[in-house]
Amino acid sequence: MEDVLARIRRFRDERDWMQFHDPKNLAVSIVIEAAELLEQFQWKNKEQVALHVIEHRERISEEVADVAIYLLELADNLGIDLRKAIHAKLDKNAQKYPVEKAKGVATKYTDF
């Protein structure tokens, strides 16, 4: 992802946007983009979602990218190594949701 990150930084700096990209504003933008991604599936049932994913693949791809761009920039600005952070979080999740208890349980997060 190094090439992607270099480009995100350059894109921002060419436009002198670092002044707006403090952690809070980036987190705000991540939520906004995540909601736009979710909007792709608003009101749809499983079959309609499956169809939409086939017919609007590029649009969904763009919405996923929008979330990713701000998330990568936030991690970068905070000096967070995203790969390491994900591994550490998965370690923690593995403790919280042991296979034998969590297997096939949908209500995992609210009931555990």
Added chain:
Amino acid sequence: MEDVLARIRRFRDERDWMQFHDPKNLAVSIVIEAAELLEQFQWKNKEQVALHVIEHRERISEEVADVAIYLLELADNLGIDLRKAIHAKLDKNAQKYPVEKAKGVATKYTDF
């Protein structure tokens, strides 16, 4: 990110959670985790955010990871190459926000 992705897949499949991880449910989870990340900065001004980032680095790191985990899984499930998707979106953004017009302009998204 291939090792990370392999682990996310294994984590899900060991728990038989693929049945819940349709695109809509994953998008719902991305928004929920993005809001938890934003909650770290709720009510805080720039100085308080800067301090919080130093004092609660690990917690913020975990929230960033939570968003990333679901986002990577969604892209993976939909067969989206995230690196490619980001480059394509940055190409598009470069057209939408040309340097000469966008430079130093905070209100970029709502006014363009």
Added chain:
Amino acid sequence: MEDVLARIRRFRDERDWMQFHDPKNLAVSIVIEAAELLEQFQWKNKEQVALHVIEHRERISEEVADVAIYLLELADNLGIDLRKAIHAKLDKNAQKYPVEKAKGVATKYTDF
């Protein structure tokens, strides 16, 4: 809703919180609380949602109230008459989604 609004104002002012309650911070809080409400239904299918609604009525009620409290305060601070604003928006929606075209159509928002 006048008694509710009076209490929301008093609650805030007794704690000297108006300094934090600018429109952006309130909108941030509305999103965070809305995501907590959504979390009640995360990963659940229709049957599980229906059951959860019966078993966790009070908790859901609290999450709904949290969104409402910040939304009412934001409208109040901006001098927006919420009743009027809702009627005006429903007028507009009626134009955008005429009965004959919108009837029974799930994909209303993305396809119209």
Added chain:
Amino acid sequence: MEDVLARIRRFRDERDWMQFHDPKNLAVSIVIEAAELLEQFQWKNKEQVALHVIEHRERISEEVADVAIYLLELADNLGIDLRKAIHAKLDKNAQKYPVEKAKGVATKYTDF
């Protein structure tokens, strides 16, 4: 708010949309609309927010109404008395954030 609620119900039923308006889909829509409201303030500082609020009052009013419409409908569908729910939540908040401890403290939610 009774007239507003009656109109929201009629609007939905004329379009035969109740089939889509289960609690999870409504909560998804509340988050999406809340993020659109937040988008009005994206990247802006306090001064820019204050100016935007004056210049785009009607647009903001519509975004507030969008959140309110789905929130009122969700409460109605679940048989939640919103006025009562808000009073109950404010009772609870008053216990959680006693005046003497919470006064003027911005970091209330994450540190308490």
